[in-house]
Amino acid sequence: MTALLAHLQVPGPFPNPVTRPFWDAVQNHQLALQRCADCRKWVFYARHHCPHCWSQTLSWEAASGKGVLKSFSVIHRAGHSAWQAATPYLIALVQLDEGPTMLSQLLVDDPTQARIGGAVSLRCVQVGERMLPFFEPSGDDHAN
């Protein structure tokens, strides 16, 4: 699966100065999130202001890379034709332990392994020319 992903020619992200630290961290196989110095809440995706309290004092912190699977969909027909070669793949909503939810892919051999509420962990993979923050079921997963 991941060998196939490395050869996909698919649309990549367009980082801007505000979001670039997120992608730089992914390049090093890490998840970084903004955190508000005033209300202390975590923010995803990266912004100029905190969406919780409108403070401008956002700073980057390392995130745990851990979360739970909030929902998923097994994609049989991709919305973008360049992704069709990778079907079936599993789009996931991951609620990070820090609070925010992000959309990603869950890397599983068998889609029936996916369990809503199950623990997942960051696994950065090469997709075409870029590294992307995907997830996989956690080794110590006691799905509830």
Place this chain on the structure above:
Amino acid sequence: MSLHQASIIGISELKPQRSTVGQTTLDFISSAVIQAVADAGLEKDAVDGLLVGPQVGETPQHVPATVAEYLGIQPRMSNVVDLGGASGAGMVWRAAAAIAAGMCDTVVCVLANVREADPPRSPNRNPIREFDVPFGASGANISYALPMQRHMDEFGSTPEQFARIAAIARQNAQLNPNAIFYGKPATTQDILASPLIASPLHLYEIVMPVAGGAAVVVTNKRRARGLRHPPVHLLGAGEKVTHRAISQAPSLTSGPLKAAMEHAFRQSGLRAADMSLLSLYDCYTIMVALTLEDAGLCAPGQFGPWMDEHCFDHLGDHPLNTHGGQLACGQADLAGGMGHIIEAVRQLRHAAGPRQIPNAESALITGNGATVSEAVALVLGADS
């Protein structure tokens, strides 16, 4: 006890088509407007307000001026309403507000689209383009598959219960010769036998994109009587926008329509259970399920058992999308949402022909845009 003094006096709907060649959106818009104004029994100079939708690719800016010039009208109020599938319902409330504010007297609200073989993709540089698309999550299907999977996990709802919503749409469409699936009924088993696109969504649980258009004419209630058709009155409205990307949704099993409908019902003094017609936005089966639950017709998670106990054709106890909805008519882009208004007006004029709901008095119309994120609800009432 309506807070609004506005009524719908004219409607039009272009027959949906699978594809078009060499036609422009402006052609479709002008056809829809001219037919709606004629339906109202008015001359073109009576129109002094214009509400249009965004037109990605074809006329990206100055849309109202472009449309007004093409039609040869000079409105005193014009604007773009950009609420996805909720745009049509959002237009009706904005038209009523503009009339109440003295901006204009008679507003035409129009949405239409052509459909070439290879439609242009919208040029995006928004957060979805950066944080969804690179992960293989392009297009709308995923944003409805994710709430549906969550609903099944949280409440134990079944694929059969969702598929039945599409089967009901197909059945109701057999009384609407304009529907894309007219002459093509489908059972729950047929829906489930269609290919999985983005699990748990099957192909026939997803609207078919088509070309088409629709328009409505809104005017002051005082001017609305004595025209070609009985007026249909705006009794209540509500609106809510909560997010854009599905990852940012406050909930996956309840949407902004809940607040929008509560507001619309509070204004109208009516309840969901009172409605002669449920004209509910149905881009996907899950959208109808969430709306029935958010309307309070059943408890959260219980749309399936509730639907088993009710009947949804024009003679049933809860007539639902008597035209077949978008699931059976096809989705003419933003105009698909306006189709739910058009059908409600037909029913409340008592002009729905063989699918007429006996003694139809009131209708709930819902509009939904983006990722269960843009919501508008209207309560309309027949003239008495």
